[in-house]
Amino acid sequence: AQSVTQPDIHITVSEGASLELRCNYSYGATPYLFWYVQSPGQGLQLLLKYFSGDTLVQGIKGFEAEFKRSQSSFNLRKPSVHWSDAAEYFCAVGYTDKLIFGTGTRLQVFP
Amino acid sequence: EPEVTQTPSHQVTQMGQEVILRCVPISNHLYFYWYRQILGQKVEFLVSFYNNEISEKSEIFDDQFSVERPDGSNFTLKIRSTKLEDSAMYFCASMGDPYGRMNTEAFFGQGTRLTVV
DSSP, rough: OEEEEOOEEEEEEETOOOOEEEEEEEOOSSSSSEEEOTTTTOOOEEEEEOOSSEEEEEOOGGOOEEGGGGGEEEEEESSSOOGGGOOOEEEEEEEOOOOEEOOOOOEEEEE | OOOOEOOEEEEETTOOEEEEEEEEOTTOOEEEEEEEEESSOOEEEEEEETTEEEEEEOOTOOOOOEEOSSSSSSSEEESOOGGGGOEEEEEEEEEOOOTTTTTTEEEEEEEEEEEEO
C-alpha cells in the first residue's frame, strides 16, 4: 500500500542553521512527491513538488528537495533557517487523484 | 491570486447534530476534495469529487458523510449526526487538471475547525 513516513516528529534548530527534514515513501510506480507547510492556524501551502526530470527541485522560501529513487526518499532541505520557518511540514505522495500525507514534522526555530 | 475559501473557520456543534462545512473552490478547477486532520495527527483523505459525483472515498467517509456541489461555485461536506471523534480540522482542496493527474497542484483552503461537544 502507498504510504509516507516522516521519521522525525519534532526538530529544533537555531536560526541560521541548516535544515533537513526526512521523508520516505512506499509507492509502486514513479511517484509524484510534494512538500507542504502548515503554519499555526493556517492551511496547507505547497513548498515544492517532484514529478520527473531533475531530481533536485527548488521551491518557495528557499527550500529544496532531492528525490532519491534508490532510497525511496524525498528529503527537504534549507541551507539557513529563518525564525519564520517554524511550522509543521508534511510530505505527501500523489496516488490516483489524491494525496497521501505523512504524519508531519514540527519545526521549532530558536533565535 | 486565486484561492480556496472555507466557511466557517470554526464551528462548535453538539453531538448528534448535523453540520455542513462549506467550500468555494477555485473557479475553473474540476476536482474537489475534502481532507481531515485530527489534532496532532496527519492529514487524511476523505473524498474526491469530479463531474458531479464521488470519484473516490476513504474508509473514514462512511454513511454519515456526504458531499454536494449544489451550484456552480460551492462544494459542501455534510456530517449527518456528529460524533465526538469527528472533531478535527477539515480542509477543502481543488485541482485544475482535467484528468486528475497529480502532477498539478492541489490548492487547499484554510480549513474549518469542527469541535463536537
